[in-house]
Structures are given as C-alpha cells and as structure tokens.
Amino acid sequence: MSAARTDTEDVELANTAFYEAVERGDFEAVADLWLDERYGGVSCVHPGWPVLSGRGEVLRSYALIMANTEYIQFFLTDVKVAVAADTAVVTCTENILSGGPAEDGAELGPLVGQLVVATNVFRRTPDGWKVWSHHGSPVLAESDDEDEDAEGAV
C-alpha cells in the first residue's frame, strides 16, 4: 500500500513507459500512449526529420522505424518534469544504442550509439497521461567554447 503518487511521478512513469514500448517494439503500446485524436492533434519530430502531424502520420512513422530496427535501447538521463494543471513538459537526454536488421547471416546488424535530446509534452486524460507531442533532435556538438556553438543557430 504505497502512498499516492504525485503528478510529477505519474508523468515520469508515462515517459519511461513510452520509451520502454519503443524498446520492446510494441506498436500497440506505443499507439496507446499517444494521445487520442479527440483530445487534439498530436505532433512528432524524430531526429533530423520534418514535423509529422496527426496520429496516422505519427503512428506510421513508428511502424516504419520498428520495421527497420532490430534492437534499440534508451538510457534516459537528465529527466526533468514540469507539470501545469493537465499538461506536462518532460525534457530528457536519450542515450540510444540501436541496431538494424542483420545482414549476411549475422545475428544483429551493427550497433550505433546516438545522443538525442527530447521534449515530450503529455496531457492528462481519464486513461492516464498521454503523449501530445514528441520532439527529438541530435546533439551535434559538445564544446566548452560556447561561442562556437552559438553561431547562427536559433
């Protein structure tokens, strides 16, 4: 009998569940975690991709990614949650290890490491917190010289 969880804890659990569903390649779970269209339009940006809008476009992208991903694991760090009434913004760093389908009889394709940062917006619904917007982007440079990072990028 644990104490009631706070909104922040519930949102963080939903955020974790979202990545675990992708790790498992569980399309139904991913679809269930994205906000139902009746609550408003969803949007999704995968690293380097243009914006995808609406459940149809977003879920098709996950089906496509899952078909091309044999193995994927997310090590989430720097998870920050900000809740305001029925909406929450989560930012986190996705330390990704992934591999495509095997080639030439190998058990698994080559593994690739990726550093991605994400902003995930959640909405509270009667069925729990659901993903309203996901935006992931590659971290292109880590430099101590902030001046270099800043040039021309907004």
Add this chain to the structure above:
Amino acid sequence: MSAARTDTEDVELANTAFYEAVERGDFEAVADLWLDERYGGVSCVHPGWPVLSGRGEVLRSYALIMANTEYIQFFLTDVKVAVAADTAVVTCTENILSGGPAEDGAELGPLVGQLVVATNVFRRTPDGWKVWSHHGSPVLAESDDEDEDAEGAV
C-alpha cells in the same frame, strides 16, 4: 472594431511575435515572451544543442546567439496550432537566413540558409500567451525513400 480573436489566432500571433523579437535582436522582448518562472520551469533546445533549463540558462543562450548574429530572418511555413485549455503546442518550419558579424571590413558576414523545425509550447497567462518550451532541430535529410530516413532514428 474587429471580432474577438480565437485562442488559436492569439497563439499564432504570440508565435510570430517570438520570432520577430529574435529577428530584431530585441532581448527584452524575447525575455518578456518567455514564461515567468513563477508559472513553472521553461526549457529550450536550439538546433544541435543540449537542453537548456530555467529562464537564466535560456535567456543567456539568446544573449549569446544575438551577440553572434548580425542578421537573422525567419520565414515560417507549415504553422500548426493545437490548443487545449491554457496550453498550446505550435509546430512550424523555420526557413532561416542568417549572417554573423562582418569580417575584414565587409558590411555583413556570409549569409547561411538553414532548415529547422520547431515545437513551441505556450501557456496562457494574465499577460498573454508565453513560451513554456522551445525545441528547434535541423532537418537533416529530405528523401522520397522513407525507408532510408527511418533507419535507427527515433
């Protein structure tokens, strides 16, 4: 005496004002458009950057970018607004033309074009809609072959 604007129109105006403030290099206007800390923690991801959290870190990044940007113009396309109660998610494509400070006596540094997609989350406050979260990321590939885009990217 125009008819009252809808929430969607108000949010789109706030989104436009945000980019115009950056175009003008108007730091005070940019600071005014970011959500006040008392309403919750803000977050910001510039293209290729890690996550910045809190007004201090976010506003310092704008000061730094403005100091390194002599000229910047945003041509916004594909602007989509989703409003739910006191929160709104805007996605748009930022077609950016920018230039750094002049070198070697030139009037302006070399101009660079950039294709960036953004997810901007706004909150309704007594002072209007304010930016709660901004996430911009480079569009790295535009390919008709969706399979190629999908590999390993989530």
